[in-house]
Amino acid sequence: MASHFNHHPFHLVNMSPWPLTGAISALLLTTGLIKWFHLFNPNLLFLSFFSIFLTMFQWWRDMTREGTFQGAHTKLVMKGLRWGMILFIISEVLFFFAFFWAFFHSSLTPAVEMGILWPPMGIKPFNPFQIPLLNTTVLLSSGATITWAHHSLMNSSHHGALQGLGVSVILGLYFTALQAYEYSEAPFSIADSVYGTTFFVTTGFHGLHVLIGTTFLSITWFRLYNWHFSADHHFGFEAAAWYWHFVDVVWLFLYLLIYWWGN
Numbered sequence: 001m002a003s004h005f006n007h008h009p010f011h012l013v014n015m016s017p018w019p020l021t022g023a024i025s026a027l028l029l030t031t032g033l034i035k036w037f038h039l040f041n042p043n044l045l046f047l048s049f050f051s052i053f054l055t056m057f058q059w060w061r062d063m064t065r066e067g068t069f070q071g072a073h074t075k076l077v078m079k080g081l082r083w084g085m086i087l088f089i090i091s092e093v094l095f096f097f098a099f100f101w102a103f104f105h106s107s108l109t110p111a112v113e114m115g116i117l118w119p120p121m122g123i124k125p126f127n128p129f130q131i132p133l134l135n136t137t138v139l140l141s142s143g144a145t146i147t148w149a150h151h152s153l154m155n156s157s158h159h160g161a162l163q164g165l166g167v168s169v170i171l172g173l174y175f176t177a178l179q180a181y182e183y184s185e186a187p188f189s190i191a192d193s194v195y196g197t198t199f200f201v202t203t204g205f206h207g208l209h210v211l212i213g214t215t216f217l218s219i220t221w222f223r224l225y226n227w228h229f230s231a232d233h234h235f236g237f238e239a240a241a242w243y244w245h246f247v248d249v250v251w252l253f254l255y256l257l258i259y260w261w262g263n
Contacts, residue, residue: 009074009075009077010074010076010077011066011072011077013066016059016062018058018059018062021051021054022059024051025048025051025055026052028051029045029049032044032045032046032047060219063236064223067236068223068228073235078235081235082238085239085242085243086242089243089246092209093246095205096202096205096206096250099202100202100253100257102194102198103258104257106118107262114193114194114195118262119263120193120194123187123188123192123193123196124187124188125195125259125262126182126259128255128259128260128263131178131181131182132182132259132260135178135255136251136255138174138175138178139210140252141171142168142172142175143244143245143248145164145165145167145168145171146165146168146217146240146241146244147241148164149161149163149164149165149237150238150241153229153234153237155231156231158224158227161224161229162225166221168244169214169218172210172213172214172217173214175210176210176211176214179203183200199258199262202254202258203254203258206250206251206254209250210247213240213243213244216239216243216244219240220237220240223237224237
């Protein structure tokens with residue numbers, strides 16, 4: 001369906017400052033991390049967090065306005081958005097593939113410096129049947145609840161969709177709390193050989209993606225609460241669900257390969 005102002009179904013966005021402020025925020029984040037690492041001064045880092053938050057809030061606000069109230073997200077536009085989300089998730093899969101590659105490179109052929117052992121001598125790995133198994137149960141359960149929410153939305157059950165999505169957000173926060181507790185009790189650090197490095201970098205980046213996904217789901221819940229989605233027009237919900245399922249699958253591989261097989 002063409003828009004009221006154009007004779008084509010495409011959405012040509014208005015000039016927006018948010019890509020520029022986003023790029024500046026990313027530069028502030030990088031320099032803020034360097035300043036924190038070398039000078040132990042987090043002021044620039046906090047400024048970058050504040051700038052990123054403002055950019056996210058206002059950019060998301062504009063996207064919500066375009067898709068919900070202005071009717072700019074036609075079927076053709078949503079098709080492009082779907083392909084964009086699919087390609088983004090593929091790039092994230094390749095991102096984690098690099099970390100798994102590093103893990104297998106080190107674990108399948110342990111170096112002499114590590115005693116030709118994996119895990120290296122002196123490293124006491126986590127028991128995969130304690131907190132890691134609980135976290136696996138929590139995250140897979142959240143995948144089931146968000147599927148429940150999606151089916152409820154498809155069947156025009158607003159209350160059921162709110163319940164399922166709300167439970168998913170709570171489980172995501174619970175997962176983060178459990179991982180933070182696990183890190184605090186870890187018997188090794190990121191500086192303990194290549195095992196500690198690959199473990200904390202891989203699980204840490206996954207934890208960051210869980211936080212991002214939880215934020216995504218929380219905003220989606222707020223939009224759902226305000227009736228921004230319908231049974232046939234809810235790509236924002238679908239994008240959040242796809243991202244969360246991606247996080248689930250990555251954790252499943254991470255648990256099986258790093259926590260269980262890697263021990």
